[in-house]
Amino acid sequence: MTSAPAPATESAAPPVPGTTVGVVGLGTMGAGIAEVFARHGYAVVGVEQGEEPLARGRQHLEHSTGRAVQRGKITEAEAQEILGRITTTTSMADLAEASLVVEAVGESMDLKKRVFRELDGIVGPDAVLATNTSSLSVTDLSAATARPGRVVGMHFFNPAPVQDLVEVVRTVVTEGAVLERVRALVEGLGKSAVVCGDKAGFIANTLLFGYLNHAVSMYEARYASREDIDAAMRYGCGYPMGPLALLDLIGLDTAYEILETMYRQGRDRLHAPAPILKQMVTAGLLGRKTGRGFYTYEAPDSPVVVADDRTPSADQRPALRREIRLVGVVGTGTMASGIVEVFAKAGYDVLYTGRSQDKVDGVVATIARSFDKQIQRGRATEDQKAEVLGRVRGTTSLEDLADVDLVVEAIAEDLAIKSTLFRNLDEICKPGAILATTTSSLPIISMAAVTERPQDVIGMHFFNPATVMKLVEVVSTVSTDEEVTETVLAVCDRVGKTAVSCGDRAGFIVNALLFPYLNDAVKMLEAHYADADDIDTAMKLGCALPMGPFELLDVVGNDVSLAIQRELYLEFREPGFAPAPLLEHLVTAGYLGRKTGRGFRDHRRR
Known part of the structure; x- marks a missing residue:
């Protein structure tokens, strides 16, 4: 919690260009912060502890503005104007007129506290003291001053002139007016400000x-x-x-x-x-x-x-250890249709099965629509469409898969249903045929164990949409034969996919890394540490991720996310993997994300 916002006063207004801003520490980060303020018309006083680091700081500034000139971002005259607004000094006393001072010294609590104590006796009573720390306690730093309510975190990201994000960190005693003043200042610099509490690592x-x-x-x-x-x-x-x-x-x-x-x-x-x-x-x-x-x-x-x-050598490139000519696909949904198209485009004959003739016909219609879009965009021709569709044949009978060399299962994510299918495939498919599952989280060994050929069972986790996504996780169980793994890796290469190899445990690689991160984001929101918009902004701008965690959760589906997180928790028994209660509550309420119109955000109003 923060203290209640202070009434609006003249001192709560953000500094305006022309006023003085101090920056203590002119390393790469500090010099970048000084440049940001100078670019926006502020007079900047940069302080270093000696002449040698001061010279390096000035060099940082000259190199940075020089690169901007070379890239056409600013003119030479503008660069000189920016540098002219920055005064460098070795005396902290020169910060007496600053309305804001940003500390950017080494990541040492003792060093930063010494800086804050000294600043406390130099700057005026209305000045704001900010720290650029990325992980140390802002509260501890504020306690080193006689003005803890006027101390905040201003965590710029490197390089400061380029990165758009600044985390504005509040403590339990930060004055509301000061917090708003700093947020407005950051936005005036053309940056995106996200506000969060004082916890190591911030957002x-x-x-x-x-x-x-x-x-x-x-x-x-x-x-x-x-x-x-x-x-x-x-x-x-x-x-x-x-x-x-x-x-x-x-x-x-x-x-x-x-x-x-x-x-x-x-x-x-x-x-x-x-x-x-x-x-x-x-x-x-x-x-x-x-x-x-x-x-x-x-x-x-x-x-x-x-x-x-x-580093893997070229000699280690996987080869086909088993002949693969005819590929079978079980399923007719979006993923199955995409997999059929991927194999057929790569020159394989594909036989797929569905529960009804309507569903079987739907796969051909889906592939035809996919090609029509590609033809409109100039990425395919009518001849290529005809050629691919000529390699594809559908059936409603599993028995027709008797002669396939590789069969890929892409049905419902239900272990009982998949296990029944694998029993049937074991009886139907010829000896030596490889049985693969596209499961994203279920134990593959459980499917292998119901067959008489566990050595031939493997995971081929395609990502959705299969026609677009480059990745396939090739998942080997403790029973999978090495030649089966190598063959499947080689097949992935032949169909134009990037294959990664891993063992059979919950989440494989991607989901095991992705979903705990998403779960941590939900816990952060649940603790009222920051709001969903600020968390999403921080991860997109601060880490260059394509989507923020809550945007992604609403796309994936909170029910899907909860199911995967539960699998991870049950497998690893890691307390930190326990699903966030808020995620469970949203699923119970039916707030599953975009597919239901409401998840972490209300999509019905958009």
């Missing part, structure tokens, strides 16, 4: 680093390779970077410190840094800045990944 880092830490644990357990974990999240969720590559960019030492701070404050075991993180930091494997982290780079600070002893 973006709390949700991001829990997810990153989980990915490290997955890698540490050798559940999947670094390449497959990263590819899964890029192609399965549309993330700009995979989690391990992102950690290398952030710096493993920085990640470790943020997680440590989050864990010390919240005691959430999911924020306890994975042991391998500490080992890598101790060994100096900090990511891009040292040239080696989860990946190896051609030089320190280089983004170019080079091969190392963990």
